Amino acid sequence: MKVIGIISSLRKDGNTQILVESVLEGSKQAGAEIEVYRLNDLKFTWTMLQLKLNCF
Secondary structure (H helix, E strand, O other), X not given: OEEEEEEOOOOOOOHHHHHHXXXXXXXXXXXXXXXXXXXXXXXOOOHHHHHHHOOO
């Protein structure tokens, strides 16, 4: 089984991250493969949003 944690909080090492990582650690101990995504660390492009809003 694979478990994915998604953290979208603006605060690094905040309560959200602590809770998500705690749950993922329990899943890992139960034999799951885990992955963590921090949305603030990812680079997004706004091209699709701009096309939908007609903002060029």
